[in-house]
Amino acid sequence: MKTAEDFLSGQVLLIDKPLNWTSFQVVNKLRWEIRQAFNIKKIKVGHAGTLDPLATGLLVICTGKKTKEINTFQAQIKEYTGTFALGSTTPSYDLETEINAHFSTTHITKELIQETTKQFIGDIEQYPPVFSAIKKDGKRLYEFARAGETVEIKPRHVHISEFEITKIDDLHVDFRVVCSKGTYIRSLAHDFGKALNSGAHLSVLRRTKIGDFNVLNAQTIENFIKALKNQNI
Numbered sequence: 420m421k422t423a424e425d426f427l428s429g430q431v432l433l434i435d436k437p438l439n440w441t442s443f444q445v446v447n448k449l450r451w452e453i454r455q456a457f458n459i460k461k462i463k464v465g466h467a468g469t470l471d472p473l474a475t476g477l478l479v480i481c482t483g484k485k486t487k488e489i490n491t492f493q494a495q496i497k498e499y500t501g502t503f504a505l506g507s508t509t510p511s512y513d514l515e516t517e518i519n520a521h522f523s524t525t526h527i528t529k530e531l532i533q534e535t536t537k538q539f540i541g542d543i544e545q546y547p548p549v550f551s552a553i554k555k556d557g558k559r560l561y562e563f564a565r566a567g568e569t570v571e572i573k574p575r576h577v578h579i580s581e582f583e584i585t586k587i588d589d590l591h592v593d594f595r596v597v598c599s600k601g602t603y604i605r606s607l608a609h610d611f612g613k614a615l616n617s618g619a620h621l622s623v624l625r626r627t628k629i630g631d632f633n634v635l636n637a638q639t640i641e642n643f644i645k646a647l648k649n650q651n652i
Contacts, residue, residue: 421652423457429485431492433637434478440640442469445478448640453482456647467492468629471605473513474501476626477634495630496580498597502623503608505590505615512548512605513621522618529587535614536582544574545606577602591622 421430436445450464463486467479476499479492506524510516549572581597596604605621612619627634638646646652 420650423459426453426457427459427462427483429481429483429488431485431488432480432482432643433632433634434480434643435634435637435639436470436475436478437640438475439472441472442466442478445640446480449480449643452644452647456650465489468497468600468626470626471513471515471624473515474624474626476624477629477632477637478626479629479632492629492632494600496597496599496628497602497626498581498595498628499604500585500593500595500625500627501604501621503592503594503611503619504622505592505612505619506617507620508609508612508618509620510549512603512609513624518620520618522612524590524617527615527617531615532587532592533584535611536584538614539579539582539607539611542576542578544576545603545610546572546574547603548605548609575601579607592619597628 432449434445434449436442446464446466450462453459453462453464462483464480464482465486467481467489470476470478481489481492505527506522507518508520508522509518578599579596579602580599581595583595584592585595586593596602596607598604604624608619608621625634643652
C-alpha cells in the first residue's frame with residue numbers, strides 16, 4: 420500500500436487517458452485526488468508528453484521528486500495507432516474542426532496507400548498543425564488560429580522508425596507508427612493525404628507506448644481513484 424511519503428518521494432503512474440480530456444485536466448484531477456487521499460497540502464504532479472483531447476491512451480504521470488525525470492521520459496520513442504480519413508481535410512488536421520475541403524479518391528488503391536508509407540519512414544520534415552500548443556511570440560499557435568490570424572510556422576525534423584498500415588476499409592485507413600519526440604500524427608495524416616494526391620485528416624488516435632511503458636499496463640482514471648480511496652494502491 421502506497422503512503423503520502425511514497426507519492427512525495429516520487430511515483431510513475433501509467434494512465435489510459437479518456438477521450439475529450441486534456442492532459443492538463445488529468446494531471447489536475449490526479450493531483451487533487453492524491454492531496455485529498457493523504458491530506459497533503461502541496462505535491463508536484465506532471466505528465467511526460469501531451470495528448471490532444473481527441474486522443475486516448477498512454478499518459479505517463481510523475482509525482483513528487485519523479486517530476487525531475489519528465490524530460491527523460493518525454494525524449495523516448497512513442498508508438499501510436501489510429502485512423503486516417505481519406506478524401507477530406509480540416510484546419511486542425513483532425514476532428515477538432517469542421518471539414519474544409521474535399522478531394523478525389525478514385526485513383527487511390529490499397530497498393531498506393533501501402534507504397535506511400537515508404538515516403539515517411541526515416542528522418543522527415545513536417546510542419547506542426549496551426550491548431551497546436553507550440554508557442555510563438557509568447558502565444559500558443561492555436562490562439563492565433565482561433566483568432567483567424569496567420570502565422571509563420573517553421574518545419575521540424577522528426578524521425579519515424581516504423582509506419583505500417585494495419586487495415587484499409589474504404590476511405591478509413593488504420594495505421595501504427597513508431598516515432599521520435601515532437602512528431603505530430605495529425606501532420607502525418609495531412610501530409611499522407613497530400614502524398615496520395617488527395618487529402619486526409621486524423622479521425623482516431625491512441626498512444627500505445629512511451630519507451631518501455633505500455634498502455635496495456637495503464638489504468639483508467641476511475642480505477643486509480645477507486646484504488647486510492649480504498650487504500651489499495
